[in-house]
Amino acid sequence: MKKLLILLLLPLSLFASLNIAVTYPYIGALTKEIGGEHVDVEVLAKGNWDPHFVVPRPSLITKVRNADALIMNGAQLEIGWLPPLIRRAGNNKVTPNASSFLNLAQHIELINKPNSVDRSGGDIHPDGNPHFHLNPANVITLAEVIKDFLTKLDASNSEIYNTNLLSFKEKWEKKLLEWQTKMESKKGLKVIQFHDNLAYFNKAYGLNNLATIEPLPGIPPSSKHTIELIKLIKEQKPCCILHDVYHSTKTAEFIQEKTGIKIILMPHDISALDSIEDLTSLFDYLTGAMQ
Template sequence: MNKLLLLFLLPFTLFAHMSIAVSYPFIGAITKSIGGEHIDTVVLANGNWDPHFVVPRPSLIAKMRNADALIMNGAQLEIGWLPPLINRAANPKTQPNAPTFLNLSHHVELILKPKSVDRSGGDVHPDGNPHFHLAPENILILAKTIEEFLISIDAEHQAIYETNYAAFTEEWSKNIAIWKTKMAEKKGKKVIQFHDNLAYFNKTYGLQSIGTIEPLPGIPPSSRHTLELIELIKKEKPCCVLHDVYHSTKTAAFISEKTGIPIVLMPHDIGALENIEDLKSLFDYLTGAIK
């Protein structure tokens, strides 16, 4: 090779970063923690969007086209928007059968698998609840899964990924202990949610979800269901309505007015609220939100 050309190419090969597309900000944060300087992450959905209903805009197709790998949540959370992006980007590296494709849901235990699924009834979670990242213990599983994935596609930097994973785990485990202490006194509290975003969070900390404002996952509130919920709240006396940031709080406000229970906004991802800048601040917020 021409020496001049080699000199020109050298910096690009030395500093070549792998670009990894991820569906949601929390996946990007874990991937960046493990990947460090060798990985660039391209996050497709914003943290303040409804993760179930992302619009597959052309700008997202462009982001997918140049990716060297793709990491998704799975369990049908992205069913409405990621498959069309994958098809239209036509990038061999982000196809579901590629070794550079990772579906995180295959590595965690899903809860709340419906016994019978009527998609015509609108249930958006036929594989079980896909919001598994809202249990801090599951973040450790996801970190391990992503570490192994990065090593499998970029063995050259194995030692770095292992070191980063160890540091991440050590720090995160300390935080888990702090959050556990913080949440201990909330154990047994009853809660209402808009959508069962917090299924894994509630399970971790012993919160009892007694009802959702949605009649079924993905189905908008109906007046009949809302009135039933108000009766249930009067009888069971839950502490609060835990509400996501992307649905209107109109029905929750009506319920709150009729029953006196407060609405507590619960961010589901990094960027869902302005001050949620990383994974730690997400869980710091969630574990401090319920009074």
């Protein structure tokens, strides 16, 4: 009987793949890149949504409930929506202390940590800037972390995960050089943003972020701050406003009317715009938009 059971279960275990829930499309793409056919990925947030404010809908609870593992961005990016999903899903495999739970931010050095955080002021970057995947060099670190995580969950396929990581790295390193060359002449260029999504991108390529249209991360534009910004733009002459795809461009357009500054839409994740189909096209687009 026992033998029969083993025989019956064997084919299943050979073809079973890990069901991994991830919070954002970029994490899904990297997980699929490393895990290949051995992982099924469920992405919780859509790429054109504000990553800070996702509605914890019932369909998302189901995805978390059925997951074998969960990978999050961390650094408080999901603080407003993932904890309630995890609570309601009641799945021990995806609670923050579980070995099948990965917080990517713990493996990255965060920048722009505020000296003092006034939580009542509503700053949504209290641990530092959480948008670290927008430095393409960090993507390699993230791929390595995900490879280690998958290996820990499923040691039987460790060689495959390693091979997939190496071929991803080879491909990505070539692109890093290409993007570096493309951005070389942009070093020192002054920019304005709506939200500080591109802190790591700007740092990677030497762009100088003068200010954001939000007075603080997550705080809506105020007339006082907008007037100061218009003055700053007239004095410092930044090239452009780098704007995310999910906030209204109303204030940016008002500033444009007063100063003539260019507005450039900058996607923050895969499918933030229709043409962004994968991680490579995300950075092709971002570096292309700056030309």
